[in-house]
Amino acid sequence: MKKILITGFEPFGNDKINPALEAVRLIAGRKLNGGEISICQVPVVRYKSIAVVKQAIEEQKPYAVITVGQASGRSAITPERIAINVDDFRIPDNEGIQVIDEPVIEGGPDAYFTTLPIKAIVNAIQSKGIPAMLSNTAGTFVCNHLFYGIQHYLKDTNIRHGFVHIPLLPEQSVDGSQPTMKLEQIAEGLAIAAQAIIDNNEDIQEGAGTIC
Amino acid sequence: MKKILITGFEPFGNDKINPALEAVRLIAGRKLNGGEISICQVPVVRYKSIAVVKQAIEEQKPYAVITVGQASGRSAITPERIAINVDDFRIPDNEGIQVIDEPVIEGGPDAYFTTLPIKAIVNAIQSKGIPAMLSNTAGTFVCNHLFYGIQHYLKDTNIRHGFVHIPLLPEQSVDGSQPTMKLEQIAEGLAIAAQAIIDNNEDIQEGAGTIC
């Protein structure tokens, strides 16, 4: 039975909740076809976030890992294509750390592609009527930081990993200024993603490019 | 017991479903505090849409009326402030009618403000964690056409009426290009709006202006 570890960030900035954490809690222990979902709560803190997920990986020995964070302004569940080796924090993290253009891993390569079958994931989520879309940038805050750090940590293993951004919850944008998605739908989308990882050893061939 | 008539449009353009019709079906017969929701299905056709809602009003003798339509691109349930006396159809309606800058009602005034307590409605919906926002334009297609036609028809009565635009459903935008809202949340928002009408004989004083 393949364990899929899905991690969720704690709230940050001015937010009281983080849909990532709420969503993974909803699907903790969920049985998959040939697998099971386990979860882990992650602090929005430089390096500590990476350390916490590393420890969860060591303890839980998952088949694959999905790290998850919220993305204000997005209408869909968006698996990320690439993690980049830079921390350029527009706001401080939850311990007040704010850095400009420092590497995540000193001496690490400029970037790592995700090892998840992201197009199969997008496809699977969409086929259930849930908006999904590939993204080519995970930003330069703790989301990308964790994405890069775990991708680096797992690079010589066969544990696949990737980061998935999710929309705000309706209650986080009641004034209608940002697109939102219901918690149940986000959680369902993440469970579908976990199943798609089990079902696809290799990614499918499907165009999802952007002109710029 | 006050009957609130909520009408929903049929699908139009390239869409197979219309969230307006789906949502009102979900709340047909719903009991309110001091009232009840009744519904009516409306064709996306110039004048026929007005005729169908007029007939429903005559038969059902509602306390108030909410006409409802979908608005691609919006993240929230958006009560409309004003109906304008112009039909400027960017696409043909469901009977192939496409007109440019013709009045809805020949000789009618340029516009009618809604008679619904729209700020109380926005407030009530938001207080349940559902995105809502006032809108100052209902466009120039059949939505505005029906809004104006019914506002004109009811102008010398004490039946209050207004139009509410709702977002697309998730399954209408699985590629993530447009914001969406789950059907249950849309339906809940409309029921809250119906209750807010019963609860507010006059609108509340609350700023919701836009600079332009």
Place this chain on the structure above:
Amino acid sequence: MKKILITGFEPFGNDKINPALEAVRLIAGRKLNGGEISICQVPVVRYKSIAVVKQAIEEQKPYAVITVGQASGRSAITPERIAINVDDFRIPDNEGIQVIDEPVIEGGPDAYFTTLPIKAIVNAIQSKGIPAMLSNTAGTFVCNHLFYGIQHYLKDTNIRHGFVHIPLLPEQSVDGSQPTMKLEQIAEGLAIAAQAIIDNNEDIQEGAGTIC
């Protein structure tokens, strides 16, 4: 020789300049084919704005009037279709006045359509390679206030009038967060609009509708 009066607002909110005022200054006295442009500076103040433009109309006896204001977020020069009888100020005007849902003119009709040939104007501006688009809402701040007030004042005359929103200047959004237009292009667009008024006693038939 037909005089076209084009008015421009003073800066408001946190802005140091207003592209409307800067643009009309650039074309003051500009000769048109069969006419000439005159201008007037308008304070961003409830009622005072209307009074100042009324006085300019009385003094200058123009053939037609274009009132102009800035619209953050728009990419194009946008002639407005309709002025509505409501002041709902999200921010205070330049004299600190902030009102909610009060009429511009007590007892006035809910709205006035512009009397300018707005589709001919959009067409003429676009034909010179300058982005232009019709708008169905002038907001609920001083722009709409002035638009409604002057439309009301001129309703029994044959002086045509309308409001045109213009984008921010590049120097107002150097961080790239909003679309902008160069001052010279805005000014040129307004001069083209003035000429289009002289050239079109009636508007052209051209679809420019929006679904919602």
Place this chain on the structure above:
Amino acid sequence: MKKILITGFEPFGNDKINPALEAVRLIAGRKLNGGEISICQVPVVRYKSIAVVKQAIEEQKPYAVITVGQASGRSAITPERIAINVDDFRIPDNEGIQVIDEPVIEGGPDAYFTTLPIKAIVNAIQSKGIPAMLSNTAGTFVCNHLFYGIQHYLKDTNIRHGFVHIPLLPEQSVDGSQPTMKLEQIAEGLAIAAQAIIDNNEDIQEGAGTIC
């Protein structure tokens, strides 16, 4: 005297002109403080684009290189932070080639950071009142392809290189649906970028991060 080579793409897709090519033509031969601008026209074709710029570099022996392309939807001049090793073409290039998820350089690293002082460039452009903004994704079409290819080619040299996306021209979006920038302003922004490269051997420390 330091030669800055700025390259511009030919038109592609449905466009008749490409602002990148038009803009670089305007500043060909422009004298800088301690340098001079030279240019090169680039076909929107997989690999051929890289070959053409490589040859120009060999012939012109520039001090630094800016490759430039258009980005529909952007309001500002946007230097790119990173080039990624993937071609995922949503539309065919100008020779009909359309590939999905193939590497630009087989066996190359996943990505290269630009070697241009991009924050100094953004700063310098903004200080002249021209909108500029850092971007974290150059897409997955020929723009990113060329960016990656040249970054790879120059990796063991001291010739710095980066890609800059520019907005559409006003005449490319007369309907107002996309933000635009006047050709002269784009050209001026690119010349400022060239000067900023000469003036900054190292990039400045300035936050320009994005949350996601």
